[in-house]
Amino acid sequence: xxxxxxxxxxxxxxxxxxxxxxxxxxxxxxxxxxxxxxxxxxxxxxxxxxxxxxxxxxxxxxxxxxxxxxxxxxxxxxxxxxxxxxxxxxxxxxxxxxxxxxxxxxxxxxxxxxxxxxxxxxxxxxxxxxxxxxxxxxxxxxxxxxxxxxxxxxxxxxxxxxxxxxxxxxxxxxxxxxxxxxxxxxxxxxxxxxxxxxxxxxxxxxxxxxxxxxxxxxxxxxxxxxxxxxxxxxxxxxxxxxxxxxxxxxxxxxxxxxxxxxxxxxxxxxxxxxxxxxxxxxxxxxxxxxxxxxxxxxxxxxxxxxxxxxxxxxxxxxxxxxxxxxxxxxxxxxxxxxxxxxxxxxxxxxxxxxxxxxxxx
Numbered sequence: 001x002x003x004x005x006x007x008x009x010x011x012x013x014x015x016x017x018x019x020x021x022x023x024x025x026x027x028x029x030x031x032x033x034x035x036x037x038x039x040x041x042x043x044x045x046x047x048x049x050x051x052x053x054x055x056x057x058x059x060x061x062x063x064x065x066x067x068x069x070x071x072x073x074x075x076x077x078x079x080x081x082x083x084x085x086x087x088x089x090x091x092x093x094x095x096x097x098x099x100x101x102x103x104x105x106x107x108x109x110x111x112x113x114x115x116x117x118x119x120x121x122x123x124x125x126x127x128x129x130x131x132x133x134x135x136x137x138x139x140x141x142x143x144x145x146x147x148x149x150x151x152x153x154x155x156x157x158x159x160x161x162x163x164x165x166x167x168x169x170x171x172x173x174x175x176x177x178x179x180x181x182x183x184x185x186x187x188x189x190x191x192x193x194x195x196x197x198x199x200x201x202x203x204x205x206x207x208x209x210x211x212x213x214x215x216x217x218x219x220x221x222x223x224x225x226x227x228x229x230x231x232x233x234x235x236x237x238x239x240x241x242x243x244x245x246x247x248x249x250x251x252x253x254x255x256x257x258x259x260x261x262x263x264x265x266x267x268x269x270x271x272x273x274x275x276x277x278x279x280x281x282x283x284x285x286x287x288x289x290x291x292x293x294x295x296x297x298x299x300x301x302x303x304x305x306x307x308x309x310x311x312x313x314x315x316x317x318x319x320x321x322x323x324x325x326x327x328x329x330x331x332x333x334x335x336x337x338x339x340x341x342x343x344x345x346x347x348x349x350x351x352x353x354x355x356x357x358x359x360x361x
Contacts, residue, residue, distance in 0.1 A: 027133030027152050027283075031062070031069035032102065033164050036094045037081040038062055044085055051080045056281050071133030071153050071161075072283025078160035088193040091160030095167035096202065100175060103168070105242055106130055110227075111176045112235040117223035119176055120146060122235075123169070126242045134165060143184060144223040147215040153283065155214075159190045162214050163199070170203060170216060177225045180204075184219050187211035256292045260300065261307050268308070268331040275300045309345040312338070316350055317357045323350045 034057075038048050049059040055076035061067045062077075069077075082090040100107055106126045113119035120138040123146075127136045133153040139145045148165055150158070166188070174181050182204035192209040200207050203216075263281045267273040278300070279289040293299055308330050315326045327338035342350050 027071040027131070028068040029071050029074050029131040029133060030129075031065070031067065031074060032130070033091070033094065033161060034069055034074040034077040035062060035065065036098055037078050037090060037160075040090070040094065041081050041084060046081075046084050051077060051084060054080055070283055071131060072157075075153070075158045075161055078158075078164075082160055088195050089163065089198055091162070091164035092167050092199055092202070094160075095164040095171065100168070100172055103130065103172075105238060105245065107172065109235060109238045109242060110172055111229055112231040112238060113176075113227050114230050114232065114235075115223065115227060116173060116177055116225040117144065119172075119227055120144070120223075122239070123172075126239075126246070129242065129245045131165075134161070136165075136169075140220060140223050142220050144218040144220055145215055146218075147213055155189060162188070162190075166214065166216060167199075167202065173218075176227045176229070178228045179225065181218065181222060183216045185215075185217035187213050187215050187217075189214050256289075256296055257298060257303060260289075260293070260303055264304060264307055268311075269329050271331050271333065273304060273331050305341075305345075308341065312342055312350065313346075313353070316354045319354065319357075323354075326350070 038051070041048050041051060048062070052059045052062050055073050057069060057073045057077065061069065078090060082088065087093060106123060106129060109122045109126055110119040113122055117138075117140055124136045124138045127134070133151055135149045135151050137145075137147045137149060139147075146169055148162060155162075166186075170181070170183075184205075185208070186200075186203050186205050187208045188199075189211060190209065192207070196207065196209065259282055260278055263278045264273045267277060267281075275289060276286050279286045282289065284292070290300065293303070312326060312330055315321055315329065316323070321329070323338075324335050327335045330338060332338040332341075339349055342348070342353070346353055348356065
């Protein structure tokens with residue numbers, strides 16, 4: 001599980017980087033929180049593959065801790081798991097019970113820092129290794145404030161992930177200082193649930209729900225609390241590793257076109273390669289996806305047509321599959337529909353193209 005929360009891993013879907021035009025990456029996470037939720041589902045005897053399918057995530061991705069998940073998918077898994085388990089505070093309960101060391105690199109950097117303020121500044125910089133969709137901000141004035149901002153993710157769609165983060169951060173602050181810290185103020189954007197009193201009991205302070213920020217506010221003096229197991233040399237070494245991980249994350253940035261093509265690949269055989277479904281899988285609205293594509297000078301219909309044409313040519317040239325099966329793989333329910341489209345793309349029928357390529361029919 002440590003790798004699930006900490007490793008750089010691969011993004012799911014496995015988008016290819018390096019396109020000429022790029023956009024801000026679809027936020028991904030190591031997927032550790034989603035995997036903790038799935039462990040809880042298994043313990044309760046629930047159908048994890050079914051939950052994963054509803055969230056648009058393959059069970060293989062969930063079972064592989066090296067695979068990064070889209071933050072949107074992680075939020076969906078938490079929502080579905082909470083409904084299955086009847087647990088309105090699933091994120092809180094998961095954060096209460098897991099081993100903080102499973103967070104990995106970011107945790108060990110915090111635990112080897114000089115003072116609590118240093119630990120939180122390091123968390124601000126390196127927490128995005130674990131989750132690109134949540135940005136941690138630390139500010140120090142009369143108060144020491146930890147706030148969470150969502151990046152390219154609709155905050156209104158989430159409650160379990162943000163509660164997990166707030167509780168985990170509180171646990172880390174208490175553990176690395178070996179003190180029973182209580183906040184001066186605690187605010188959460190979403191509304192309270194009937195069972196939300198558990199949160200206040202854990203933090204030792206009433207929670208202000210429906211607030212304008214997700215934040216833990218400490219008295220400013222808390223920032224100078226020493227980290228019990230501080231180690232300046234270890235911290236320096238770990239931060240070098242973390243900088244490498246951040247650089248690797250930057251290299252994972254991908255183009256919106258590549259993301260759409262990857263989603264189309266998976267949806268075509270099922271006849272579901274529609275903009276609404278692709279947008280859902282990418283954690284976007286159809287309107288937002290269309291706008292992002294327009295900014296890149298392309299359209300969804302154009303990408304779908306070009307991608308189908310490229311796949312059709314490849315399948316036909318390889319000569320392994322009958323034309324009728326290729327039509328199905330491209331999302332056509334009638335062979336005639338593929339034939340008309342292919343002739344529009346190339347001026348040839350599929351069989352004529354296959355003959356021209358020297359492949360068998």
